[in-house]
Amino acid sequence: MKLFPGVHLVIGGARSGKSLHAEKLALTFPAPRVYLATSLALDRETAERIAAHRKRRGSEWTTVEEPYRLADALERAKRLGNVVLVDCVTMWLTNLLLSDSFDAQREVDFLCNLLAKEQEIPIIVVSNEVGLGIVPENELARSFRDLSGITNQKLADLASTVTWMVAGIPVVVKDGHPE
Amino acid sequence: MKLFPGVHLVIGGARSGKSLHAEKLALTFPAPRVYLATSLALDRETAERIAAHRKRRGSEWTTVEEPYRLADALERAKRLGNVVLVDCVTMWLTNLLLSDSFDAQREVDFLCNLLAKEQEIPIIVVSNEVGLGIVPENELARSFRDLSGITNQKLADLASTVTWMVAGIPVVVKDGHPE
Amino acid sequence: MKLFPGVHLVIGGARSGKSLHAEKLALTFPAPRVYLATSLALDRETAERIAAHRKRRGSEWTTVEEPYRLADALERAKRLGNVVLVDCVTMWLTNLLLSDSFDAQREVDFLCNLLAKEQEIPIIVVSNEVGLGIVPENELARSFRDLSGITNQKLADLASTVTWMVAGIPVVVKDGHPE
Helix, strand or coil: CCCCCCCHHHHEECCCCHHHHHHHHHHHCCCCEEEEECCCCCCCHHHHHHHHHHHHHHHHHHEEEECHHHHHHHHHHHHCEEEEEEEEEHHHHHHHHCCCCCHHHHHHHHHHHHHCCCCCCCEEEEECCCCCCCCCCHHHHHHHHHHHHHHHHHHHHHEEEEEEEEEEEEEEEEEECEE | CCCCCCEEEEEECCCCHHHHHHHHHHHHHCCCCCEEEEECCCCCHHHHHHHHHHHHHHEEEEEEEEECHHHHHHHHCCCCCEEEEEEHHHEEEEEEEECCCHHHHHHHHHHHHHHCCCCCCCEEEEEECCCCCCCCCCCHHHHHHHHHHHHHHHHHHCEEEEEEEEEEEEEEEEECCCC | CCCCEEEEEEEEECCHHHHHHHHHHHHHCCCCEEECCCCCCCCHHHHHHHHHHHHHHHHHHHEECCCCHHHHHHHHCCCCEEEEECCCCCHHHHHHHHHCCCCCCHHHHHHHHHHHCCCEEEEEEEEECCCCCCCCCCCHHHHHHHHHHHHHHHHHHCCCCCEEECCCCCEEEEECCCC
């Protein structure tokens, strides 16, 4: 798939190769490239994952880190490069739900309003699908699942392209490439 | 996708836009339309979801509610309109498994036997895919997952079309549209 | 899909019809056919599932059972028939993680190195996608989910064809059929 200005959603399960595919997409576009990271390194597992991702990307990326105010950070990131990769929405939603200082739904609206506008550069957004298992017994997990699913629908609706990852294989399910 | 007489399965995860897509499909067909609801409003979350769905549909639908005897209810519903939307199989299976008065497998057979016959009108069936997470530790959850998966396979086999929902985007994976 | 020499990955959720589809693929190829089973019948549920699968296959298959050393067993199996069905990777990874005697990552490398070579016969590999639910709270479940996802990506990368199962419907997402 050839990248073009607009929003490109890459969605799939855990360990489905979303980040790697999103990076490959970004690398088809000229530098400078901006990596917008949403993870908080709260535990060892996450810290190791962040470090592994950073090592893989190497020095060809400018990194912007923002766990909560993603819309603001995206505005900044867009001014720093020719392409932005947001990795990932799921971590950002997790951070918002676990924080007492933010209204997750309001932050999602900020992001979607920004992304729904015409874009001058490609913005690649990575998100997890988490709704294909058994209904979780935990109420917070159900809220998270609902918020994730509804946010993914909004992102897919405004995106120019949507790619569904199956074991590392990109399956394009929406292709709004301009003629 | 243009709707035609036969069974149309809409399958996907939680919050993947299944119900909304199924309603849009039904609205391409002339009224009267019948909504066959299987939910039991046992808790606040479910009651709110049912109310939200009902509000979205508005007054253009005739509603039939049946949490257990879905085959019988479908026979009735078919006589009331030009198109029937069954929403959803997953709630119905949950009701059956939690009840002591029904044999879930037998009820599934009743439904599938009815749906396997030639249909005079379109029947849209909504169901959840729940088998793409980790094996649940809870035995009832495993039984439910097995029953859901096997029922979904039977429904997909007899259906004229099967649509897989990805973040609100319909992906047609079986298209038996008559020539 | 017409089968040809090479690796054919069939992936999907629980009860999505993976094994049945894989068997149908194998039956398009001339006997003798080898079924390489990885399950350990540790509990009643699994024992019943194994028995049901065996009954369905009938006597037209040679069965090789190996819960741990899959690469070695595959070498043997390849010499016994015209087509091999490995069912399934997920059970094998479970066995490895629950055993103290094996390094799961090393066994995965053995298997992938073997499968990455040119094959004289079709090798059909069945695997579960388990990463599309909520993050499991249990650390072993998270490790298993990570290992499964990464292994599935490796298998999909080296495979000639990859088929994603949706409620029993095969969706070919990679098709490297030779011209």
